[in-house]
Amino acid sequence: MLQTSIDNEIYCDGNAEQTKCFIQCSGYRECKWIKIIPQSNNIKELLIICKGRESCRFMEINLTNTQIMKMSMLCNSGLSCDTAQIHIVSDKDMEINIDCDDNDGQELNTACNDMIVMVLSPNILDLSVTCYKSSSCNRLLINGENADNMNLKMIMYAHSDDVEIIYSNYTNIEFICYPPNQTHFIQINEAKSETEIQALAIKQYDNNRFPCSGIHIKCTINKDITCNMEYKAIQTNIDTLKILSFDICYYVDIALLFDPNIECPDSCFVPIVEAIKNGDSNNNILYIVLSIVAFVVICIMVLLIFIICTRRHRVLWSL
Numbered sequence: 433m434l435q436t437s438i439d440n441e442i443y444c445d446g447n448a449e450q451t452k453c454f455i456q457c458s459g460y461r462e463c464k465w466i467k468i469i470p471q472s473n474n475i476k477e478l479l480i481i482c483k484g485r486e487s488c489r490f491m492e493i494n495l496t497n498t499q500i501m502k503m504s505m506l507c508n509s510g511l512s513c514d515t516a517q518i519h520i521v522s523d524k525d526m527e528i529n530i531d532c533d534d535n536d537g538q539e540l541n542t543a544c545n546d547m548i549v550m551v552l553s554p555n556i557l558d559l560s561v562t563c564y565k566s567s568s569c570n571r572l573l574i575n576g577e578n579a580d581n582m583n584l585k586m587i588m589y590a591h592s593d594d595v596e597i598i599y600s601n602y603t604n605i606e607f608i609c610y611p612p613n614q615t616h617f618i619q620i621n622e623a624k625s626e627t628e629i630q631a632l633a634i635k636q637y638d639n640n641r642f643p644c645s646g647i648h649i650k651c652t653i654n655k656d657i658t659c660n661m662e663y664k665a666i667q668t669n670i671d672t673l674k675i676l677s678f679d680i681c682y683y684v685d686i687a688l689l690f691d692p693n694i695e696c697p698d699s700c701f702v703p704i705v706e707a708i709k710n711g712d713s714n715n716n717i718l719y720i721v722l723s724i725v726a727f728v729v730i731c732i733m734v735l736l737i738f739i740i741c742t743r744r745h746r747v748l749w750s751l
Contacts, residue, residue: 440465440466440467441466441467441468441469442455442466442467442468442469443469443470443471443472444468444470444471444472444475444478445471445472450472450474450475451474451475451476451477452475452476452477452478452479453470453472453475453477453478453479454479454481455468455478455479455480455481456480456481456483457480457481457482457483457484457487457488458481458483458484458487459484459487460484460485460486460487461484461485461486461487461489462484462487463482463487463488463491464486464487464488464489464490464491465489465490465491466488466491466492467491467492467493467494468480468491468492468493468494469494470495470498470499470500471498472499473499474499475498475499475500476499476500476501476502477500477501477502477503478493478495478500478502478503478504479503479504480493480503480504480505480506481506481508482505482506482507482508482509482512482513483506483508483509483512484509484512485509485510485511485512486509486510486511486512486514487509487512488507488512488513488516489511489512489513489514489515489516490514490515490516491513491516491517492516492517492519493505493516493517493518493519494519495518495519495520495521495522495526496519496520496521496522497521497522497523498522499524500522500524500526501524501525501526501527502526502527502528503526503527503528503529504528504529504530504531505518505529505530505531506531506533507530507531507532507533507543507544508531508533508534508535508543509534509535509543510534510540510541510542510543511542511543511545512543513530513532513543513544513547514542514543514544514545514546514547515545515546515547515548516544516547516548517547517548517549517550518530518547518548518549518550519550520549520550520551520552520553520557521552521553522553522555522557523553523554523555524555525555525556525557526553526555526556526557526558527557527558528549528557528558528559528560529560529562530544530547530549530559530560530561530562531562531564532544532547532561532562532563532564532568532569532572533562533564533565533568534564534565534568540567541565541566541567541568542567542568542570543565543568543569544561544563544568544569544572545567545568545569545570545571545572546570546571546572546573547569547572547573548573548575549561549572549573549574549575550575551574551575551576551578551579551582552578552579553579553580553581553582554580554581555580555581556581556583557579557581557582557583558583558585559574559576559582559583559584559585560584560585560587561574561584561585561586561587562587562589563586563587563588563589563590563592563595564589564590565589565590565638566590566591566592566638566639566641567590567591567592567593567639568590568592569588569592569595570592570593570594570595571593571594571595571596572592572595572596573596573598574596574597574598574599575598575599576597576598576599577598577599577600577652579599580601581601581604582599582601582604583604583606584597584599584604584605584606585605585606585608586605586606586607586608586644586647587608588607588608588609588643588644588647589611589643590637590638590639590643591637591638591639591641591642591643591644591645591646593646594646594648595646595647595648596647596648596649596650597647597648597649597650598649598650598652599649599652600652602649602694605649607644607647607661607692609642609643609644609692610643610687611643615685615686615687616633616636616637616685616686616687617636617683617684617685617686618632618633618636618683618684618686618689619632619681619682619683620632620673620676620678620681620682620683620684621678621681621682622678623674623678624673624674626665626670629665629670629673629689630663630665630690633686633689633690636686642663642690642692644661644663644692645661645662645663645692646660646661646662647660647661648660648661649661649694649696651696651697657696657697659694659695659696659697660694660695660696661692661693661694661695662692662693662694662695663690663691663692663693664690664691664693665689665690665691666688666689666690666691669684669688669689670689673689
């Protein structure tokens with residue numbers, strides 16, 4: 433199914449029974465500088481796994497007028513997809529998934545640093561990019577300036593520096609800025625200002641940065657204008673914390689206190705930003721109360737277990 437030429441180009445030459453092209457690069461620099469150019473009309477799906485360090489570094493994937501309808505690229509080691517380029521020119525609906533992770537135990541996470549994704553497609557393109565760890569997607573560029581119907585999903589489990597998006601249809605950009613099934617709490621036991629609360633919140637994340645903060649979105653109407661993703665306080669909930677009695681200790685979900693928003697001049701349309709949270713903003717106060725109640729219940733259960741196990745002392749915990 434695969435053919436490698438003398439000038440380091442890989443062609444997906446599937447026969448009539450082969451509809452998938454699978455490329456695995458596990459060794460150190462195994463596929464560095466390789467160009468992938470699917471040519472068979474039978475190949476509909478492309479899967480690339482880059483497991484070795486620098487395994488797919490400087491790789492170029494050319495999806496120009498191919499029959500590919502789905503592509504997945506898994507970058508699982510340091511520099512595994514560093515400076516890789518993906519060119520998409522197609523008149524077909526496509527689904528592209530790029531996962532940037534670092535599982536090689538290196539101190540720095542660099543899986544998709546300096547990666548470039550170029551999109552020129554009049555049809556529907558669903559593009560999903562997931563950055564799992566801090567710095568995994570430093571200087572990632574997604575250029576959809578000439579894409580008409582790109583649906584972009586940016587999933588940021590941790591912060592990366594200088595992520596840049598060029599795309600005019602902002603309503604088709606979805607940001608997921610909190611890891612699923614993972615809640616970050618801060619402890620509040622005294623009255624604090626908004627600045628102090630935010631300082632406590634960012635300490636719960638790698639590099640002391642919120643996952644989506646600092647993402648740049650170029651305004652295609654005026655290329656001199658750049659919109660930036662920043663976190664704004666959910667003021668109602670911040671104000672609620674200021675008036676609470678501090679006879680007990682409160683543990684509050686950070687997602688209920690700070691919300692990712694695009695800071696953009698009026699000359700650019702502001703996108704709808706979606707973040708994984710526990711509910712609608714109108715119910716945030718309720719969720720804060722429920723979080724506090726849940727924490728108190730857990731503490732009571734721990735207290736009872738402790739009393740049963742020790743049977744020596746009467747212990748009173750005061751939150």
